[in-house]
Structures are given as structure tokens and as C-alpha cells.
Amino acid sequence: MNGSASSVDSVNARLGNPDAYLTDHVLDQFLLKDHVVVITGGGGGIGLALAFAVAEAGGLVAIIDAVPEPHEHYNLLLEIAPKSKFYQSDVTSYDRLKATFDEVIVNFGRIDGLVTAAGVAMDKPFLEKTPEGLQRTFSVNVFGTFYATQLAVRQMTTQQPRRPGASGAGSVVMIASVAAHQSSNHQFTSDYCSSKGAVVSLKNQLAVELAKDDIRVNCISPGYIATETLLRFAQARPEIAEVCMTEPPAHRMGNRGELKGAVVYLLSEASSYMSGSEMLITGALHVGRYWNGS
Numbered sequence: 001m002n003g004s005a006s007s008v009d010s011v012n013a014r015l016g017n018p019d020a021y022l023t024d025h026v027l028d029q030f031l032l033k034d035h036v037v038v039i040t041g042g043g044g045g046i047g048l049a050l051a052f053a054v055a056e057a058g059g060l061v062a063i064i065d066a067v068p069e070p071h072e073h074y075n076l077l078l079e080i081a082p083k084s085k086f087y088q089s090d091v092t093s094y095d096r097l098k099a100t101f102d103e104v105i106v107n108f109g110r111i112d113g114l115v116t117a118a119g120v121a122m123d124k125p126f127l128e129k130t131p132e133g134l135q136r137t138f139s140v141n142v143f144g145t146f147y148a149t150q151l152a153v154r155q156m157t158t159q160q161p162r163r164p165g166a167s168g169a170g171s172v173v174m175i176a177s178v179a180a181h182q183s184s185n186h187q188f189t190s191d192y193c194s195s196k197g198a199v200v201s202l203k204n205q206l207a208v209e210l211a212k213d214d215i216r217v218n219c220i221s222p223g224y225i226a227t228e229t230l231l232r233f234a235q236a237r238p239e240i241a242e243v244c245m246t247e248p249p250a251h252r253m254g255n256r257g258e259l260k261g262a263v264v265y266l267l268s269e270a271s272s273y274m275s276g277s278e279m280l281i282t283g284a285l286h287v288g289r290y291w292n293g294s
């Protein structure tokens with residue numbers, strides 16, 4: 001055997017069947033059949049919409065949220081994925097969160113995916129921010145993301161991929177924000193923007209550090225998405241609503257349903273070679289502001 005044939009053999013040995021694209025149907029690659037996915041902040045808002053995405057793709061959802069009861073739509077989620085569970089906990093308290101993850105592992109036996117959607121934002125000018133407020137934003141958005149990821153990854157590293165030939169032991173999807181990259185017009189969110197920058201950096205580092213464990217780490221960075229929280233913000237200061245509806249080149253806010261496809265992609269085999277990436281879903285806001293062409 002000559003040198004080039006043997007190097008092709010060694011490439012193929014690492015890649016598996018080079019002709020798998022002929023038989024691996026693309027829609028099957030997106031299925032999350034019986035995958036156990038933990039979603040922090042899934043009691044409402046974007047997290048709950050992403051829970052529906054996971055359930056509709058065949059997965060089981062463990063929602064962790066600080067609220068005592070999830071939004072009423074959670075009952076509809078149970079109709080799609082009856083084994084899903086809601087856990088009241090707090091991502092800022094390591095001990096409490098660890099006890100919740102222990103419970104999830106007892107209930108489900110494994111964790112295939114994590115989505116960190118728990119997050120808070122305060123609208124207050126820079127000079128009025130307090131140490132307590134800053135602490136709260138970073139506790140939820142950064143420490144909470146860090147703790148949840150560490151607890152999920154600790155479990156993922158002990159388990160085999162769900163099926164032979166599957167690419168990974170687990171997939172982590174952090175919800176960052178376009179605010180990690182650019183200022184938020186008319187919003188006083190210096191603490192929030194910097195906390196989301198930290199989330200993007202954490203994703204970069206972990207994608208490299210955890211690659212040897214077959215764990216992929218990516219993030220979704222939404223632009224303005226119409227959740228109750230953002231709409232409350234906008235009610236308090238109507239100029240925020242105006243900005244959200246007119247500033248993105250798409251000339252509107254996003255609907256949280258428009259994030260569903262992305263999370264299924266990142267959690268599933270469809271993205272098996274993707275790690276360390278960021279999906280910016282912003283109506284093109286991250287590359288420019290609305291221009292009507294004239």
C-alpha cells in the first residue's frame with residue numbers, strides 16, 4: 001500500500017463511513033428521540049419556546065426555573081412530551097442547583113443536552129447601577145450559566161453517546177445575546193451587555209476544552225425577541241418598543257418561535273461538526289440597521 005492510500009485509510013477510520021451522506025437522511029439528523037435536555041429558565045419566555053422545540057423533535061425536557069409554577073403553556077408541553085418535568089430551583093445557588101441536577105439524573109438517567117436560557121436584565125443608567133444589581137445580573141447570567149454547564153458536563157462525561165456512531169456525549173447551547181457585540185440602543189443595560197460577553201467567551205473556551213470529551217458548546221444570540229419580559233420593558237418606556245420594531249433590517253422584533261429550529265439543530269446530530277459557534281438570530285441587526293433602500 002502506498003503512502004497516500006494509507007493516509008486515506010486513516011482519515012476514513014476516524015470519520016466512519018465516508019458515504020454516510022447517501023443514507024443518513026437530513027430530517028433524521030434533526031431528531032432528538034428520547035434525548036434528555038435540561039433547559040434553565042424554561043418556565044416561560046424563550047426557554048419555554050425552546051422546550052417545545054425539543055419536545056416536538058422527540059426529546060424529553062427537564063425545565064429548571066426560579067418561578068414556583070411554569071407558564072400555563074407548560075401543560076401543553078406535557079401533552080407532547082408527558083415525561084417532561086419542571087424543577088423549581090435557582091441557577092445562582094450552586095448547592096441548590098446541584099441538588100436539582102442530581103434529581104434530574106435520578107429521574108431521567110442521563111443528560112444529552114443543556115440549554116441555558118435563565119437570564120435577567122435591568123434597565124438603569126450606568127451611574128445608577130449598584131453593586132447589588134451588578135451582582136444579581138452576573139449571578140444569574142454568568143455564574144448561573146457556568147454552574148449549570150459544569151453540572152451538565154459532569155454528567156455527560158460519565159455517559160456513552162446515546163447510540164453507536166453518534167458523534168457526541170452531549171451538546172450545550174448557551175443563550176447569549178446580540179448585546180454581547182453591540183450596544184443596545186435606548187436601553188441602559190451595561191451590566192447585561194457585559195454579562196452576555198462573558199457567556200460568549202465561556203462558550204469559546206469550553207468548545208475547545210471539552211472537545212476531547214465529545215461535548216459540543218455553541219450559543220444562540222438573539223436580537224429583540226417579543227417575550228413578556230421585553231414587552232414589559234417596552235411598556236415602561238415606549239421608545240424601546242419603537243427601537244425594537246424599527247431598528248433591525250427585518251423591521252420588526254423576532255418571535256420566540258423563530259429560535260426553535262436553531263436549538264434543535266445545535267442539540268442534534270445535524271450539527272455534529274459544529275462547536276464553538278454562535279448563531280446570531282437578529283433580523284440582521286448584528287450587521288446593520290434598517291434602511292429602506294432610498
Ligand SMILES: NC(=O)c1ccc[n+]([C@@H]2O[C@H](COP(=O)([O-])OP(=O)(O)OC[C@H]3O[C@@H](n4cnc5c(N)ncnc54)[C@H](O)[C@@H]3O)[C@@H](O)[C@H]2O)c1
Pocket residue numbers: 040041042043044045046047064065066067089090091092116117118119120121140144175176177178221222223224225226227228229230
Ligand atoms: N427577549 C429578548 O429579546 C432576548 C434577546 C437576547 C437574549 N435574550 C436572552 O434569552 C434568555 C431568555 O430571555 P426571555 O426574554 O425569555 O426572558 P424571561 O424573563 O421571559 O425568561 C427568563 C427565565 O429565567 C428565569 N430565571 C431568572 N432568574 C433565575 C434564576 N436565578 N434561576 C432560575 N431561573 C431564573 C425566569 O424565571 C424566567 O422564566 C435570557 O438569557 C435573555 O438574556 C433575550
